[in-house]
Amino acid sequence: MFDERQVVQQIKTGDIQAFSALVKQYEKLVFHVVQRLVSAPQDVEDISQEVFIKVYKRLDSFAFESKLATWIARIAYVTAVDYLRKFQPNRTGWEPAVDQVPCTYHTPEEVLIQTDVTLYMQKLIDSLPESYRVVLTLYHLEEFSYSEIEQITGMPAGTVRNYLFRARKLLKDKLAIYLKHD
């Protein structure tokens, strides 16, 4: 059982192995947050490493005002957004692009691809604006609450709720068309 208070205390007293346990505990969370914003696998790896180095350096300032997972997710989110600002300043990820993802296919090859609904959904999610992708992942995959997502992303809880609703409705409508043609 991972006791975050105990582990943090151990790390603060210089137990480096305790930090290794922390990395193992939260590496998936960090990868999830980062890859919802950054697509290149090697960049995901590099940014995730950087996130844990920041966590290590800043752990002294962590005072359990939130869950450790929320705090780490916040660092991951900010680091990935900083990366995008620095290296992809002209990206159009905040504009809804889901309508550009094709829902109906006509060639046999495309029909074959269509048989995997999970792949299709991933493609649809990838075409959503960054903010939608992040809140979907934090809410559904990581099971953070609205207020925790607010702490992580800095978006007001109402905005988080609104983005979640709109993203799910967009995806549901696409899924309906997809299944009709399946």
Added chain:
Amino acid sequence: MAQLTDEQIQQLLEAGLSLPDTSSGAEINQAQLYQRLFAELKQELPISPDADFSGRVMNRIEAAKAPSTVPLSYGWFGAGLAICLLAGLFMMTPFRGAATDLLNVFASLKPFKWELVFSIVSLLVVQWLDLKLIGKSSGRLRIGPRWPTTGQVVK
């Protein structure tokens, strides 16, 4: 009775509730679509950390904690330079007028002071441009040292 909106259906599912018994076929159909979507959103993402990920992070932290040898090198360089200067001054002391000669050399350079300043500034500008151009040509984020061959991720 009014049809349930998308928002209401989403809220019911979020709360783990089922649709009312009086729900229409269309509402049930919508709820089923949302249920399927919620299940898809729980699917694992394609890029996962491999077994060595924590090891690579720990290596970077250990490397960052190791004392850097660069300041020490500068220290030794400074100490060597100071010793040379002191030795030079010491050697010149017995020879009367040697220090004056040295000052005369500096004085003779006085008419060329702006040329000297220009040369030094040009060198600094070239160095700065070199640094900037190299930085831009890399064009991608590379945080810290690149790990030799273990940077793969499991798909």
